[in-house]
Amino acid sequence: MSLPVESGILRSLSVSQLRRFALCERAWFFAKVLRLPERPLKARDLGTAVHAQLEYYLRTGQDVLGPFAAAGKLFLPAPGPDLLVEEHFGQPSPLFADGVPLAGYIDLVNPRRLAEGVLRVTDHKTTKSIASYAATPEQLASAEHDAGIQMVGYGYWAVLAAERFPGLKTLELEHLYFQTHGARLARSVVATVSVERVRDEWHTHVEPIARRMRDVARAASPSQVKPTWSACQKYGGCSFQAQCLNSQSQGSKPMALMDRILKPQTPPTTHTASAPAEAPTTPPAPAQAAPALELAAVLPPDAPKSDPVLASIPAPEQPAQAASDEAPRRKRRTKAEMEAARSAEASLSLFVDCVPNCPAEPLAGYVGRMVAKIEHECGVVDIRVAPNDSPLAYGKWKGVLAATIRAEPPEPGTYAALGVVGSELMQVAVEALEPLCGTGHFIRGVR
Template sequence: MAADASQLEPPRRRAVDGGVINFLSSLQLKQFSLCPRRWYFAKVLRLPEPESKAQALGIKGHAQLEHYLRTGEDVLGDIAQAGHHLLPPPGPDLLVEESFGTPSPLTADEVPFVGHIDLINPRRMSEGVLRITDHKFSSDVARYAATPAQLVDAGTEAGLQMVGYGVWAALSGARFPGVRVLELEHIYFQTRGARRAESVLARTSTEHVTREWTEKVVPMVRRIREVARATRSADAPPNFGACEKFGGCPFKAKCLSGGPTVSLMNRLITKNQAPETAAQLPPTPPHVPPPAAPAESLGTCDRCGATLTQENTSKLRSGDVLHVSCPGAEVAAVLPPDAPVASPTIAPDAAPKRRSRKPKGPTAPGDHREPPTATSLQDERLRLFVDCVPNMPATSLSEYVAKVASQVSEAGGVEDLRFAGAESALGFGKWKGALAMAIRSAPPAPGAYAALGLAHSELLQIAVEALEPLCGPGDFVRGAR
């Protein structure tokens, strides 16, 4: 009795064991090209991947097609039935779910490849033509179907698989003697909306697929070897542009949060933390405000007698110094035209009450608690002034953005994230998403910031867009355009 194709591959042998690659597959190549870190989670750490509904639908459709092509019994469901006219008549000469065999003739950098081919049609071998078909189940054929040029290009996702199949056939000369022309085909079955199917066919030579495999796949396998030897997932380059592709990466949360591993985002967050965090400082005694940093005195306010500092004053063009939070008079602030209307100053005895407590009569003797001033409340908020000059001391946002951009560049292994190459995790514009995530994960300290010259700085534009949702009502002010 002939052995089943699945028995030809050792089931207990792992693709990667102790950093050593035992074998690869076309699926692993596609997974690595999509995101090396995702491949690392799946094949090196061997984290489980839940089966999606789309995968279950594809498995069911493949089983129906295999049964029909082997036996001729029409068990095709409504999805597979739409492509019935694209399938060859069933017969014993067709090779259905053909295994690569053991040992596999297909290798790259001395790593053997395993796998199965959906359909091999040798009925034109007398002309030196061999057709290799892979069945694809897609939610939108018009949107996701590959082109003939992609099927013969190992630099594309579709070509990685089909070129490998072609090279395997070329190396199996004893089984396909005289093969010169390869017809590489995808048959797409649409799973959503109207039932439809489409064939995408590319004709090429055995010399072409062999050259593509040598020039593009072999270097990729060498990079896979390097990633397989990594001891941390942080050393596996991520592709943040692929987090939502194909239904979303199952390891996205672990990649971004760190989990038991360290990711690019964790490295950025660690760098942005101050040397002394709030957890390292001694706890503040209850009902005692934290000590304030000494401020340079500018005299006292004529109305309320409070000490004037740079934090609670604003200097007008006339040279007058105004006490911004003075309870004794309302001061007209100099704000941009579209600034929100300021709320009236709250007197100390009318301070808002906490929901969790109710006042219990007059203040006890000896209790010298003071309500927070308007200035202290402002200091605890993030305020952003875009293309306008605030009426309070503000820090340039450019310094913070330049620091974060430098950290993202360093974490991505490039000098400047804006010039990241194709091999970098920040390439093809993915640096924009990485920068935005780094800013949202570690925003600047509370205070007032000015972002000037937004039209001339793409870094500032990304930072402002990332920080706007973090600002409270009235804390995001944009100048007139």
């Protein structure tokens, strides 16, 4: 089947690509369309070594298993020439998704029960915590879950290769986990599914993913591709967190329009002193609600002047002029915020546009989670281009984000905020967190 020119990036796929796309479309765009390099991960290198040991043992029978792989030896079949180890999909591959052929390898295919109509397909997984990260049998059997996309794909490949597996009726889809931190543990998780179930999962859930990939592959920039903020820290952390937060503020038409809206120093006059829509939660909310009053106190200096209700502390009936004078004061914080600052002072370190000489967690993942929370609560796609009737409109998203960050600061630790210059989100986050860092714990790089 010929593919359209715009989907040239999709000349072939792998089940891991499908899984990654389902996890976060923008991360896939960075990796496969823009082809940005990914940072090396020690966990990935360790996983490669464990896989190599398992492959050699299953092919030759020679026990070269290291301490991590040896913990799962009891779950491995006896080595033998009938096992299909690192089995290639074949050329041409029988497996397609929306007309795109899939290539790849399967760690282990065990046909020893094929006379009973049963075929076991195994993928070896290394993880720092089996208890925390192992999938369930239900997840392996469903292509609605990212782990299931991979295993359903492997199972459907076997179904389509019918001449190689005659009489196939049931598939055992197995994740064999090897724990790499703490105790030397291993666990086998198996989902038993019928051939019909695998076929239905593929056509119902995976084919639409491939169709969506075609659309995303045509995007002109990352800002046009949907991110999944909850995936930022999965599987060792996304390599593209800084680029992801920067992308929407660089060159996109909606943001250029928003920049022009933010320049005026006074908001439109359509909002009145009694309008409940100014509250930071989903309307309706009373004008005197506490969140609305707290948010006004942390508006950044470059935000437009708020109207009397949002800017006034303590009460809406205070004179409008006095409230307007108070709104831009960046250092004014609530009692709860000051207590949070004192508790975090000795435990929160932030390196801005510089890399510390000690382990540090990217701040971008935390900022993404806070942004996603606000977007969910306010019902918007992007807090920076919220509709005019949204409590985030006209630059108010900056105050909402700053207040959310100060109310729910990151866990104690060392963080690196990279790409701050090009990201309004990161700029607001850094300004909000600076007062929460103790003396000497806020370090800004020299540009």
